[in-house]
Amino acid sequence: MGITERKEKQKVEIKKKILEASMKLFIDEGFEKVSIRKIANIIEYSPTTIYLYFKDKNEILFELCEEGFILFEKLNSNLSKISNPLSRLHKMGENYVGFGLQHPEYYDLMFIQNAPMDRLAQMNDGKWIHGDRALDLLRSIIKECMTKKIIKKGDINSVSMAVWGMVHGLVSLAIRKRFTKLVDPEKVVETMHQGISWMMKTMDQSKNKI
Amino acid sequence: MGITERKEKQKVEIKKKILEASMKLFIDEGFEKVSIRKIANIIEYSPTTIYLYFKDKNEILFELCEEGFILFEKLNSNLSKISNPLSRLHKMGENYVGFGLQHPEYYDLMFIQNAPMDRLAQMNDGKWIHGDRALDLLRSIIKECMTKKIIKKGDINSVSMAVWGMVHGLVSLAIRKRFTKLVDPEKVVETMHQGISWMMKTMDQSKNKI
DNA sequence: CCTGAAATATTAACACTGTTAAGTATATTT
DNA sequence: AAATATACTTAACAGTGTTAATATTTCAGG
Numbered sequence: 001m002g003i004t005e006r007k008e009k010q011k012v013e014i015k016k017k018i019l020e021a022s023m024k025l026f027i028d029e030g031f032e033k034v035s036i037r038k039i040a041n042i043i044e045y046s047p048t049t050i051y052l053y054f055k056d057k058n059e060i061l062f063e064l065c066e067e068g069f070i071l072f073e074k075l076n077s078n079l080s081k082i083s084n085p086l087s088r089l090h091k092m093g094e095n096y097v098g099f100g101l102q103h104p105e106y107y108d109l110m111f112i113q114n115a116p117m118d119r120l121a122q123m124n125d126g127k128w129i130h131g132d133r134a135l136d137l138l139r140s141i142i143k144e145c146m147t148k149k150i151i152k153k154g155d156i157n158s159v160s161m162a163v164w165g166m167v168h169g170l171v172s173l174a175i176r177k178r179f180t181k182l183v184d185p186e187k188v189v190e191t192m193h194q195g196i197s198w199m200m201k202t203m204d205q206s207k208n209k210i
Numbered sequence: 211m212g213i214t215e216r217k218e219k220q221k222v223e224i225k226k227k228i229l230e231a232s233m234k235l236f237i238d239e240g241f242e243k244v245s246i247r248k249i250a251n252i253i254e255y256s257p258t259t260i261y262l263y264f265k266d267k268n269e270i271l272f273e274l275c276e277e278g279f280i281l282f283e284k285l286n287s288n289l290s291k292i293s294n295p296l297s298r299l300h301k302m303g304e305n306y307v308g309f310g311l312q313h314p315e316y317y318d319l320m321f322i323q324n325a326p327m328d329r330l331a332q333m334n335d336g337k338w339i340h341g342d343r344a345l346d347l348l349r350s351i352i353k354e355c356m357t358k359k360i361i362k363k364g365d366i367n368s369v370s371m372a373v374w375g376m377v378h379g380l381v382s383l384a385i386r387k388r389f390t391k392l393v394d395p396e397k398v399v400e401t402m403h404q405g406i407s408w409m410m411k412t413m414d415q416s417k418n419k420i
Numbered sequence: 421c422c423t424g425a426a427a428t429a430t431t432a433a434c435a436c437t438g439t440t441a442a443g444t445a446t447a448t449t450t
Numbered sequence: 451a452a453a454t455a456t457a458c459t460t461a462a463c464a465g466t467g468t469t470a471a472t473a474t475t476t477c478a479g480g
Contacts (some may be wrong), residue, residue: 036467046430057467112322117387132391144301146474149230155401157393162405166372169379173371177327181342183367191365195372198364202413217456246438256459258440267438437466438479442459443458449454 005079015053017043022060023067031105031113051126061109063121068106069130072099084210085144086151090200092141093167100171114174138164144207150206166199225263226339227253231269233277241271241315241323271319272329276317279340282309286347294420295354296361302351303377307402310381322382348374360416376409 014118025034040047050052054060075095082088100107109116110131120128139160145151151159171190173179179188204210231252235244246267250257283307291387292298310317319326320341330338349370355361361369380402383389389398416419 034232035465037465046465048431049429051468052428102339111383112386112397113290115384117390121286121387126393135392152408157406158401158404159408160400160405161383161389161392162376162409165379165383165402165405167379168383169375169377172382173321173375173378176322176324177331178321180327181370182345182371191371192375194365194368195370198277198362198369199372202362202415205412209225229465247436259458261439270443296442372458421480424478426475426477428473428475430471432469432471434469435467438464440461440463442461444459445457447454447456450452 001074007179011053014043014045018050018053018060019063022064026064026105029111031064034061034064058115058119061113061115065106065109065116068103068110069134071103071106072110072134073130075099076134079137079141083200084150085141085148086204087210089138089141089145089163090196093163093196094193095195097171100175101189104175106205107171107175128176135160135164145203148206149187151203152205163174170195171194214409217351221263223253224253228260228263229271229273232274236274237316241274241319244271244274257258259393267323268329271325275316275319275326276340278313278320279314279344282320282344283340285309286344289347294350294360295358296410296414296416297420299348299351299373300406302348303373303406303418304379304403307406309382310385311399314385317381317385321378343372345374355413358416361413362415377406380405 005092018039019040022034024042025038034057036050037047040050041061050060075098077093078095079088079091081092100111115130120126139156140161142163143156146153146159147154162180174188174192183191228249230242231249232253235248246257246260246269249270250260260270285308286302288305289298289301292301310321330336349366352361352369352373353366356363356366356369384398384402389401393401411419
C-alpha cells in the first residue's frame with residue numbers, strides 16, 4: 001500500500017511543521033507565548049487543524065520537553081572519562097546547573113511546569129525514556145560513591161533525591177529570582193557553584209580527599 | 211478631618227474584601243483559578259473596580275504570597291528551644307518541607323511563580339520583610355553551626371543557598387510530580403525525609419554526633 | 421469518468437482571560 | 451445651585467484553548 005504510506009509520511013511532515021513552529025516560538029519568545037493560533041499562523045493552517053495532529057497543547061509542550069532532554073543528555077557525555085565517582089557527581093551537578101542557566105525555558109518545561117507531566121500521566125504506558133536515563137545515571141554514580149566508601153552509606157533513592165533536590169533547588173530558585181535578596185545578582189552563579197563545591201567536600205568521606 | 215478618615219477606612223475595607231475574595235478562590239480552586247472577574251463576582255462589584263484598588267493581578271497575588279509567609283513564620287516558632295544548631299537546622303528543613311507539602315498552593319506562589327517577584331521588582335523599595343526574615347534565620351543557624359564546628363567552614367551565603375536549594379528542590383520536585391519515576395508515590399514523602407536526614411548526618415562533623 | 425465515502429481542513433462559536441478608555445452616577449466643595 | 455472630584459460601570463480590545471458544524475479535497479469502487 002504505497003498510498004497509505006505516503007499519507008503517513010505527509011502526516012508526519014505536518015506534525016514536524018507544527019513542532020518546528022512551536023519550537024521557533026518557544027526559543028524566540030518563551031514557552032508562555034506559544035499559542036495554538038500563533039503556531040497556526042506560522043505554518044499557514046487554521047488553528048483547528050493542529051488538533052488533528054495533536055490532542056491538545058500539552059502534547060506539543062511535552063514534545064518540546066523531550067527536545068530539552070536530548071539537549072541535556074548530550075551535555076553529560078563528558079562524565080565517563082572522570083574516574084572518581086564523586087568528581088563525576090560534581091561534574092554532573094555542574095552540567096545540570098549549567099544547562100538550567102543556559103536554557104531556562106527548557107528547564108522550566110522539563111522540571112517546573114505541570115503541563116508535560118499532565119500529558120505523561122494521561123499516556124497509557126507512562127514511560128519517559130529520556131527522563132529515566134538521566135535518573136539512572138545519577139543513581140549509579142551515587143551507588144559507586146557508596147561502594148567505594150567515598151560518601152556515607154544510605155538509601156540510594158533518598159540520597160539521589162537529596163542531591164537532585166539541591167541542584168534543582170539552586171537552578172529553580174535562581175531562574176525564579178529568589179536569590180536576589182541573598183546575594184548580588186551578578187554573584188548568584190558564583191555563589192551557587194561555591195555552594196555545590198562545599199557540599200561535595202562535605203560529602204567526601206574518603207581518606208584521600210579530592 | 212473625619213470625612214477623609216472615613217473614606218480612607220472604606221477604601222481599606224474594600225481592599226480587604228478583594229483580598230478575602232481572592233483568598234477564598236485561591237484556597238478553594240488554586241491560584242491559577244483566581245481571576246479578576248471571579249473576584250468581582252464574589253464582592254459584587256464590576257471587574258474594573260478592582261483596578262481602582264490594585265495596580266494589577268500581580269499585586270493581589272503578592273498579597274496572597276505575604277499571607278503564606280506569615281503562615282510559614284508561625285511554623286518556625288518551635289526552633290528556639292532546640293539547642294544544637296544542626297538539629298535546629300534539621301527541624302527548620304522539616305518545617306519547610308512540611309509547609310510545602312501541606313500548602314502546595316502557597317508554596318507555589320512563594321517560591322515558584324514569577325508573579326510575586328515581578329511585583330516586588332516593580333516596587334520602589336523592593337523590601338520583602340517576611341521573605342528576608344526566614345533567610346536571616348537560616349543564615350544565623352548555619353553560622354552558629356560553623357562557629358561551633360559542627361559543620362565544615364565555608365561562605366555562609368553559599369552554604370545557605372545549598373541548604374535552601376536542597377529543601378526547595380525536594381518540595382518543588384515533589385509537588386510538580388517529578389519523583390514518580392524514582393519512587394512509588396506513597397513513599398515520596400518518606401524518602402524525602404530520609405534524604406534530608408542523610409544529608410544532616412553527612413554535614414555533621416562534630417565529635418559527639420547527634 | 422463519475423459517484424459516494426473517507427480524510428482533511430476551515431469557519432464560527434463558546435467561554436474564558438487581563439486590562440483600558442470612555443461614560444455615568446454620586447458625593448463633596450465652592 | 452453649579453462645578454468639581456470621587457467612585458463605579460459599560461463596552462470594548464486583544465488575546466487564550468477548545469469544540470461542533472461545515473466545507474473541501476482525496477481516493478476507491480462501479
